[in-house]
Amino acid sequence: MLNIVFYFQVHQPYRLKHFNVLDINKSSSLFDDNANKAIMQKVANKCYLPTNRLLLDIIKKFDGKFKIAYSITGTAIEQFKLYSPEVLESFKELVATGHVELIGETYYHSLSFLYDHNEFLDQVQMHKDLLKSEFNYVPETFRNTELIYQDRLSDIVYEIEGFKTILTEGVDRILDWRSPLYAYKNYSKSLNLLLKYYKLSDDIAFRFSNREWPEFPLTVDKFVNWIDHLTLSEKENHNQFLNLFMDYETFGEHQWAETGIFDFMKHLPQEVLKMKHLGFITPKETPDFANYQQESISFPEPVSWADEERDLSAWLENDMQKNAIETLYELLPRIKQHGDENLLEQARKLTTSDHFYYMCTKYFQDGDVHKYFSPYDSPDQAYIYYINALADLEEKLN
Amino acid sequence: MKVLMFTWEFPPFISGGLGMACYGMVRSLLKLGIKVDLILPTKEMVYFPLVEEDDVDKLPAVFLETDKQKEFDTISFANIKERLDYIGVTTHPESYVKMKDITRYLHVLESEETTFFKTKDAHDRMLEDAIFNLIGDEDLIRKVQEYTLRAQKIASALHFDLIHAHDWLCYPAGMIARKTSKKPLVVHIHATEFDRSGGPGDERIHKIEYAGMMYADRVIAVSQYTAQMIMSRYRIDSGRIKIVxxxxxxxxxxxxxxxxxxxxxTILFLGRITLQKGPDYFLDVAERVLKIHPECRFIVAGTGDMGRRLLRKSAELKLKNKFLFTGFLNRSQVEQILKASDIYVLPSVSEPFGIAPLEAMAYGVTSIISKQSGVSEVVNHAFKIDFWDVDRMAETICYLIENPDICLKMGQDGKNEVNNILWDEAAEKIRKVYTSTLSEYLESISL
Structure with a gap:
């Protein structure tokens, strides 16, 4: 038996204004409310609303046989409320079906795990509180920002009440000869570990509309056929899990409606469910299906799901990124000590990983992706505005 | 007396010091009763006959072609800006002349004009040199070609006693005007290619600068520093150089x-982020000062081809949020940043004059200026340090931070001093250069 585990990442950052030195220490906001509103409403119309509607229909149609999981960041939920409340309502409707799992993460989609454990714990708790208040939901699965993971993270997450499973990337250099189709344990065997099957995930998320790709166009038949082939590797009736993890904005935003992505998603579940040995479950259910001794797997160095390297280089490679993030995490405790809630909220919005992504200078294949997602002309501009914003927060202390 | 003046910059557009200097200079010359026909790189072929002092703001314009002038006379403009837009003085001099409007310079040289340059005495060979080094496909070179081609027509149409040309962009035009009108030429050196490039620079521009200075009847240098430079680098006879x-x-x-x-x-760098201006020395100074005084902030105001390198280097040095970049600032934003600054640093590698420190001082900002600058010759209430001596600069800044009273006093004294450095005095010196040049010239042709 092979179960498909769909997890979708739902995230929107607070984009910074083009924040000049002369704007520092004035009362104005750091964030570009107009851009944030426009982008949220655009993505709501192109992606969130139509995809939620589609998936709700499928879930209802198959009554428990089709399931999915979401990780929705705090900054996304805040901006739904501000700019597109109907999106939040439609997510609530999905959760109410009982066939949707919600995943825990840092409220601000931050890299705090790498820099400030207390801040990391605070942000995870804030996100748990938010899921409780908005969805009356208590998460059992955790994913760190951009699927960043290493052994150390599992130790911290294990200490947080309620989490039993962690999601991360199925990185080849870690897996070596092992298959991402099985559920593993973390290095200390305390948590369940699910690894993204990046090839098939990225076929949908990145390559679906790519005409240069030899497999273009990707049809449901072809995809289900590939999945079916995976089950040939099944041994001793050990249940397998195909972890398809991707940004939710794949649907309608990264892959436009014209590419046929919605049709693909509409027909995929019914074709999968025609096969007796294929099904859908959510991450928290996987331990119940793991009918074997789960092997532990160690991640000594951090991995992520970004770019070819699948490491931290998309956010923390060049000097601008390093200087920016180090300055932020030096400032954060001082802001906490100062006690101004408003300042702290703004600083936390600056912990969102996207700010560092915009400063990325790896302009090869992956750079294109970075460029597409950046609201600024260049990494240097992104850095200038960010550093100015940090100077602004610091000046407002005292 | 009436002067035909060629300059590439004049307000409303100011890209560097040249435009502001010409503005102040011309206004004071007008006060002295000297009339100026100003030639700018305008889209339309016009000149600006300036008579009254406030003409520097009004910029009255006259077309060389009568048909166009008639058309121009019929139009009523709502304001000066609208009228200037019509003539094609926009806020960016790069757009004065449209590339497609540019006549084939070489073609002209090779046909009707050839005889014009064919006289083969040593003096005229300089004119030929300037004209034939003004060759290239760069936008700027081609615009200078167009500007130069107009000079003959302008010089024959207008009546004046003397020609005054600012910087190499205007030398070929000034030289042609001299040849055409047989009136004496004064060239004004605001900067040489050595200053601008911070290295050897463009060979063609050197040759044009050399030819212009050799051809001219008098050379005005904006400082002793510049006079030294043109004597040692261009071997210009010191007797023909006047410092104003x-x-x-x-x-x-x-x-x-x-x-x-x-x-x-708050410590400020204000200017183009180019090799000449020494922004990298500013960064080195910042690194040293921040180790001792992490509470201060260093601001780089301006843009330039070294901007990215400087930004990346500042990140590499981990200067946190203490080393900030403003990007391009307009006039009122420059004022805001000056008002917010305590110390101004001019670390220029080579600065023929340097108007920016005077401006900083006028805002009471304590100034540290490179010894390799002309401005250091005229101010006393500023610290003068070699651009490469970053340790001294850092020590000085720390001293000023630790002694805020002294910093304030120095700023105040500097402010008073600058307000007494007046264009009227400089214009008086220029008037003297004009009269002596004229009388010598008249003597030479009467012989």
Whole structure:
């Protein structure tokens, strides 16, 4: 038996204004409310609303046989409320079906795990509180920002009440000869570990509309056929899990409606469910299906799901990124000590990983992706505005 | 007396010091009763006959072609800006002349004009040199070609006693005007290619600069520093060089009240981020000072081809949020940043004059200026340090931070000093250069 585990990442950052030195220490906001509103409403119309509607229909149609999981960041939920409340309502409707799992993460989609454990714990708790208040939901699965993971993270997450499973990337250099189709344990065997099957995930998320790709166009038949082939590797009736993890904005935003992505998603579940040995479950259910001794797997160095390297280089490679993030995490405790809630909220919005992504200078294949997602002309501009914003927060202390 | 003046910059557009210097200079010359026909790189072929002092703001314009002038006379413009837009003085001199309108310079040289340059005495060979080194496909070179081609027509149509050309962009035009009108030529050196490039620079421009200075009847240098430079680098006869320091043009409505942005000491670099201006030395100074005084902030105001390198280097040095970049600032933003600064640093590698420190001083900002600058010859209430001596600069800044009273006093003294460096005095010196050049010239042709 092979179960498909769909997890979708739902995230929107607070984009910074083009924040000049002369704007520092004035009362104005750091964030570009107009851009944030426009982008949220655009993505709501192109992606969130139509995809939620589609998936709700499928879930209802198959009554428990089709399931999915979401990780929705705090900054996304805040901006739904501000700019597109109907999106939040439609997510609530999905959760109410009982066939949707919600995943825990840092409220601000931050890299705090790498820099400030207390801040990391605070942000995870804030996100748990938010899921409780908005969805009356208590998460059992955790994913760190951009699927960043290493052994150390599992130790911290294990200490947080309620989490039993962690999601991360199925990185080849870690897996070596092992298959991402099985559920593993973390290095200390305390948590369940699910690894993204990046090839098939990225076929949908990145390559679906790519005409240069030899497999273009990707049809449901072809995809289900590939999945079916995976089950040939099944041994001793050990249940397998195909972890398809991707940004939710794949649907309608990264892959436009014209590419046929919605049709693909509409027909995929019914074709999968025609096969007796294929099904859908959510991450928290996987331990119940793991009918074997789960092997532990160690991640000594951090991995992520970004770019070819699948490491931290998309956010923390060049000097601008390093200087920016180090300055932020030096400032954060001082802001906490100062006690101004408003300042702290703004600083936390600056912990969102996207700010560092915009400063990325790896302009090869992956750079294109970075460029597409950046609201600024260049990494240097992104850095200038960010550093100015940090100077602004610091000046407002005292 | 009436002067035909060629310059590439004049307000409303100011890209560097040249435009502001010409503005202050011309206004004071007008006060002295000297009339100026100003030639700018306008889209339309016009000249600006300036008579009254306030003509520097009004910029009355006359077309060389009568048909166009008639058309121009029929139009009523709502304001000066609208009229200037029509003539094609926009806020960016790069757009004065449209590339497609540019006549084939070489073609002209090779046909009707050839005889014009064919006289083969040593003096005229300089003119030929300037004209034939003005060759290239760069936008700027081609615009200078177009500007130069107009000079003959302009010089024959207008009546004047003397020609005054500012910097190499205008030398070929000034030289042609001299050849055409047989009136004496004064060239004014605001900067040489050695200053601008910070290295060997463009060979063609050197040749044009050399030819212009050799061809001219008199050379005005903006400082002793520049006079030295043109004597040693271009071998110009010191007897023909006159030094007239630039002065300070106070902005109307200037008030020097501090309007802080930062609580800590604020140290400013203001200017183009290019090799010439020494921004990398500013960064080195910042690194040293921040180790001792992490409470201060260093601001780089301006843009330039070294901007990215400087930004990346500042990140590499981990200067946190203490080393900030403003990007391009307009006039009122420059004022805001000056009002927010305590210390101004001019670390230029080579600065023929340097108007920016005077401006900083006018806002009461304590100034540290490179010894390799002309401005250091005219101010006393500023610290003068070799551009490469970053340790001294850092020590000086730390000293000023630790002694805020001294810093304030120095700023105040500097402010008073700058307000007495007046264009009227500089214009008087220029008038003397004009009269002596004229009388010598008249003597030479009467012989």
């Amino acid at each position: 320091h630039n002065a300070f043009t106070a902005q109307p409505g200037l008030n020097g009240y501090k309007q802080r942005i930062f609580k800590g000491p």
